[in-house]
Amino acid sequence: MPGHVFHPGHSALHGITVVVETRNQRTYVGRFDTEASGGVHILDAGVHDFTAAGQLSKDEYIKRCAKFGVPTQHKHLIVPTAEITRITRLGEIE
């Protein structure tokens, strides 16, 4: 929905559930809150760690979040901006 601001006065992604991919082995799925100097603040987030044994693949994890919802592991976390390679709306994942 280009140009649509979900919460007036905030970032266009504020309140939107997003997939945050990073340069390291972790992918975060949660509600985008804000972007500050420390990074992107994500609420009610689940984390996929590629290095963890027995994990689903990253794509499988994201698809599972899209179908079944986000298994919250962190109420609030900050992902450093420099580590982020892509931010996608979870609602766009089939």
Added chain:
Amino acid sequence: MPYNPTLVAPMRTELTRLGVKELTSAAEVDAALGDQRGSMLVFVNSVCGCAAGNARPALALALQHSVLPQQVVTVFAGQDLEAAARARQYFGEYQPSSPSMALLRDGEVVHFVHRHQIEGRSPQSIAADLTAAFDRFYAASV
């Protein structure tokens, strides 16, 4: 911490005026969902003005469709804590989110609309997906 009941009253009324039955305790949830037969939609209400503010009108639009669930009930996340938590126990592996909607048939979730499928969408668009799900899962059961 729940919001002031006076502030959320209009959000409850927006659903109950449609004939949606409000469940405010675990006992009421168990009575409605415990041995559920036929088709039922459970609307998990929320104070979130942007997502729930579109989800409630979407439900109102969808309930004008020709194919409908036999029962429509609601619990209020963040307000009626016990009822919302108990309702979520009936949603199997679907993770909690609010607002959200669970479509059940004979006690099983057959379709789930998560918050992330509501965010940033118009009531008309959400209602179109809901009515498609009604057609798919409930057309033969009413």
